[in-house]
């Protein structure tokens with residue numbers, strides 16, 4: 001039987017790089033015409049692997065994928081894949097860490113600068129023919145202000161030297177590990193929220209982190225504070241954030257990611273002057289997209305050839321008697 005790979009969706013326009021990499025297996029590639037659950041479940045029935053970007057790979061899709069040995073995320077976060085179910089079914093789940101560390105750190109810094117300099121209202125005013133230097137509130141000086149990091153993994157750490165270069169003090173909670181050099185440790189989330197002039201989120205979306213920025217977190221922040229989210233929309237309770245911004249309980253927010261995604265066209269967050277939105281694009285650049293596709297498809301080739309990629313998200317599955325495609329070994 002020939003090898004077949006389902007691509008549910010793609011981060012850029014076409015999966016050409018994936019096709020090229022998968023051609024080394026002689027694989028037939030099927031690109032889903034839509035990402036709805038029923039379509040994906042139907043298409044998953046006779047594939048050996050699934051490559052997915054933003055589509056939801058639910059338990060229903062995985063249950064239908066009776067021959068599938070591996071699910072590869074074209075990205076870092078795996079919150080769109082039911083990893084627990086994939087593990088029960090013996091499928092190896094992979095991701096692509098670190099392909100866009102600089103892009104996301106740069107995008108985050110750009111959002112901090114744009115929000116603090118009030119770029120949105122200034123650009124909107126000048127584009128409409130104005131020349132208003134009396135816009136209020138005036139921009140915020142960043143030198144000497146505190147950047148609070150929630151998440152000091154790969155991307156959070158990459159933001160640290162960028163923030164320090166513009167004179168910000170960086171603080172984080174240590175979660176029982178040493179805080180990165182040059183970063184002041186604060187005792188817990190309450191202190192992190194209270195000290196933040198800018199709070200930047202760099203956590204994975206998990207049951208533990210979902211809604212971590214809720215009404216009480218927002219209430220603990222200074223009225224002058226800014227929130228930046230380039231991680232996952234689900235970390236923030238969107239209705240609470242919308243209310244806090246509209247009521248001036250915090251001063252502004254810049255969001256590359258939202259819940260839901262995209263926000264409805266008439267959503268209140270789209271119209272607030274103290275909000276900057278970008279369409280989940282922080283990862284994207286010519287370099288990162290090429291790396292991303294190559295590594296994601298390479299992970300599939302690795303598993304289907306029997307050698308274990310370095311970025312397995314569910315290593316427990318390797319001990320499972322139900323592991324599909326036995327004989328996968330460390331390459």
Ligand SMILES: NC(=O)C1=CN([C@@H]2O[C@H](COP(=O)(O)OP(=O)(O)OC[C@H]3O[C@@H](n4cnc5c(N)ncnc54)[C@H](OP(=O)(O)O)[C@@H]3O)[C@@H](O)[C@H]2O)C=CC1
Pocket residue numbers: 076077078097098100104150151152153154155156175202203204205208209230231232256257280281282283284
């Ligand atoms: N907007 C975009 O285009 C992109 C968004 N992302 C998002 O950014 C997220 C972070 O990426 P990256 O830095 O590479 O991931 P990492 O896994 O390197 O870092 C995540 C960090 O979050 C920490 N963490 C997890 N749970 C908690 C918690 N409950 N409280 C405090 N810290 C916690 C982890 O700590 P520990 O190790 O101790 O568990 C780890 O240090 C991704 O999961 C993804 O969702 C990623 C790429 C692009």
Ligand SMILES: O=C(O)C(=O)CO
Pocket residue numbers: 011053074075076077078283
């Ligand atoms: O890599 C990620 O996790 C992203 O959010 C972009 O797909």
